[in-house]
Amino acid sequence: MPNRQVIAKELADILKVIAHPDRIRLVEELRASEMDVNSLAAALELPGARVSQHLSLLRAHRLVDERREGRRHVYRLSQPELAAWIVSGVDFVEGRIGEISRSSITDAKRLWAGEKSDSDSSKGATGA
Amino acid sequence: MPNRQVIAKELADILKVIAHPDRIRLVEELRASEMDVNSLAAALELPGARVSQHLSLLRAHRLVDERREGRRHVYRLSQPELAAWIVSGVDFVEGRIGEISRSSITDAKRLWAGEKSDSDSSKGATGA
DNA sequence: TTTAAATATGCAAAGTCTTGCAAGTAAGAA
DNA sequence: TTCTTACTTGCAAGACTTTGCATATTTAAA
Numbered sequence: 001m002p003n004r005q006v007i008a009k010e011l012a013d014i015l016k017v018i019a020h021p022d023r024i025r026l027v028e029e030l031r032a033s034e035m036d037v038n039s040l041a042a043a044l045e046l047p048g049a050r051v052s053q054h055l056s057l058l059r060a061h062r063l064v065d066e067r068r069e070g071r072r073h074v075y076r077l078s079q080p081e082l083a084a085w086i087v088s089g090v091d092f093v094e095g096r097i098g099e100i101s102r103s104s105i106t107d108a109k110r111l112w113a114g115e116k117s118d119s120d121s122s123k124g125a126t127g128a
Numbered sequence: 129m130p131n132r133q134v135i136a137k138e139l140a141d142i143l144k145v146i147a148h149p150d151r152i153r154l155v156e157e158l159r160a161s162e163m164d165v166n167s168l169a170a171a172l173e174l175p176g177a178r179v180s181q182h183l184s185l186l187r188a189h190r191l192v193d194e195r196r197e198g199r200r201h202v203y204r205l206s207q208p209e210l211a212a213w214i215v216s217g218v219d220f221v222e223g224r225i226g227e228i229s230r231s232s233i234t235d236a237k238r239l240w241a242g243e244k245s246d247s248d249s250s251k252g253a254t255g256a
Numbered sequence: 257t258t259t260a261a262a263t264a265t266g267c268a269a270a271g272t273c274t275t276g277c278a279a280g281t282a283a284g285a286a
Numbered sequence: 287t288t289c290t291t292a293c294t295t296g297c298a299a300g301a302c303t304t305t306g307c308a309t310a311t312t313t314a315a316a
Contacts, residue, residue, distance in 0.1 A: 008152040011214075011221045015152075019143035020274085024136040037293060050275075052294055071283045071292050082220060086139075089213060093139045148304085165263060178305075180264055199262050199313045 017061050018086060022046060023054050028090075030064065031083050034076035145189050146214055150174060151182050156218075158192065159211050162204035 018024060025044055029035060037055065041048040055075055058064045065078040077083045146152060153172055157163060165183065169176040183203055186192045193206040205211045 004153070004156070005149070007218060007221055007225065008149040008156070010225055011218050012147050012149045012152055014221060015143050015147035015217070016273095019140050019147050021133070021136040021140045024140055024143075025132070028132070028136070038291090047276080048293070049277080049295090052292095053274090056294075068282095073293060085213075085217060085220060089143070090135055090139055092210060092213060093135055093142060097135065097138055144303095166261090175306080176263070177265090177307080180262095181304090184264075196312095201263060 014061060014063075017057055017063065020054070022050070023058060024086065024090075026051070026054055026058065027063070027077065027083050027086055030075060030077045031080070031087065034067075034074050036069070036072040036074045038072070040075070142189060142191075142210075145185060145191065148182070150178070151186060152214065152218075154179070154182055154186065155191070155205065155211050155214055158203060158205045159208070159215065162195075162202050164197070164200040164202050166200070168203070 018027070022044060026040060029040060029043055035043070037048060037052055040055075041051040044051065055064060055066075059066060062078055063082060064075050067074045067076070146155070150172060154168060157168060157171055163171070165176060165180055168183075169179045172179065183192060183194075187194060190206055191210065192203045195202045195204070
């Protein structure tokens with residue numbers, strides 16, 4: 001059953017959608033309660049158009065639902081289960097932070113992902 | 129506490145690493161037992177150089193560990209916890225498949241991600 | 257030594273995402 | 287109606303990823 005392959009692709013697609021800092025924060029915000037675009041933009045301190053685009057991607061993958069209320073577009077998570085899953089990932093990552101240097105990962109990533117003079121941070125030590 | 133922001137970025141980074149069908153399959157394979165590159169390449173039916181690159185990315189993020197045995201490079205998951213988390217995501221996705229048509233997602237994705245005449249897959253009409 | 261096997265790396269071409277900004281639409285206020 | 291608010295969309299530029307292929311490296315076998 002090379003179904004495993006289809007599933008891997010499907011999961012990769014969803015992960016790709018989630019794998020963006022803004023979108024993760026959006027999901028985190030929405031976990032607490034539904035919100036309209038404007039509030040989300042304010043909470044994340046991002047331009048509204050950008051938030052709207054992120055939301056439209058999440059919507060396309062049915063990760064959020066939209067409802068209109070007057071001239072506001074109110075969003076809510078359509079699958080709290082998935083959100084819980086993501087958030088459990090956050091817990092996992094919180095453990096890594098401080099344990100390893102963030103910049104050393106960024107650094108190491110350049111190895112394969114094409115190098116650039118990323119003036120990111122104080123590289124130096126923790127890289128194996 | 130804009131720490132939340134750092135964490136979202138960190139999580140996004142890790143998710144980005146995982147969000148690739150081949151790499152997900154690699155993690156799935158390694159969940160069962162450690163394996164060398166050649167076996168992994170055979171299992172996934174992919175060119176060795178490619179598998180090696182994927183592994184090097186996973187390595188850079190400390191998701192796998194490497195060990196040498198003669199001329200083989202044996203890989204194992206360095207954080208089974210994370211793997212379990214990923215795999216629980218697979219379960220989640222399995223539920224979606226068949227419930228919604230894969231092509232309709234692909235389709236909808238074009239909306240934002242730039243449209244193309246994607247003659248992608250054998251969409252089998254599993255629709256709804 | 258020479259050769260072959262098993263991997264890793266480097267590079268360029270192609271493809272995908274992200275961003276900013278301008279323009280479009282819907283709904284309520286004046 | 288006309289204006290304003292709250293969003294959504296379209297587009298082009300730039301950044302990042304993925305892929306294929308050639309080449310290097312390491313270890314074992316002849």
